[in-house]
Amino acid sequence: MDHGRLMDDQMMLGSQVYPYTTQTQNSNCIIVNQIDGSSSGEGSKPVKRRRKRRSKGSSTTNEEDVAEIGGMLRKRKLTDEQVNMLEYSFGNEHKLESGRKEKIAGELGLDPRQVAVWFQNRRARWKNKKLEEEYSKLKNHHDTVVLGQCQLESQILKLKEQLSEAQSEIRKLSERLEEMPTNSSSSSLSVEANDAPTDFELAPETNYNIPFYMLDNNYLQNMEYWDGLCMY
């Protein structure tokens, strides 16, 4: 936006001040809006009123328009210099105390009300920008977490494959052990081998084809951990 550019109305007016009228979108009826709202006559119910604006190309020099400047709303386009000074001031402090407002208004040749409005709008823009930045940060964080989750899931799949291979290997070894001839009075190793289950009992409430004797506490804890991850 080029703040240095004068608006059409300003050029016509030779001034920064102009009253304005408005036409509603649904009709050509011009609705007058007053600063003090004293003439509403609409009871206590809050009613949105249209501001009075000057239509494009209309003259400003007639008596009616001049009179309107006192009681009606007006709009000014700030110059580059004014905006720069306001920005500088806003950079120092976002809030505007009464004394500071008067001082800035005096320095820039503006109405104190204009300075107040400018700060209000500037705060709103600043807040929007902050919200956008906050959103952007959160989104980046979210994306990072999702990526990490994908990596973990892929890791889980690989580990499950490894687990399955290991189980298969164990099964084969057990079968080979079974086929070996037994000797009742031999070493403790053969006794242990005989004590090992010949048919695997599956761990209750799991899908894993795990020999029952593998279900010690550590193993169970690990399985719960992986089950939790899988469910996630």
Place this chain on the structure above:
DNA sequence: TTGTGTTTTACGACCTCC
């Protein structure tokens, strides 16, 4: 040229604080 989205200035309504 025209339609549409964005920016800027301004205000009304309402809220909070002193």
Place this chain on the structure above:
DNA sequence: GGAGGTCGTAAAACACAA
């Protein structure tokens, strides 16, 4: 109760794509 805040919105100017 008044001053100053936020929020939502109007309207003009402006930017830009079709």
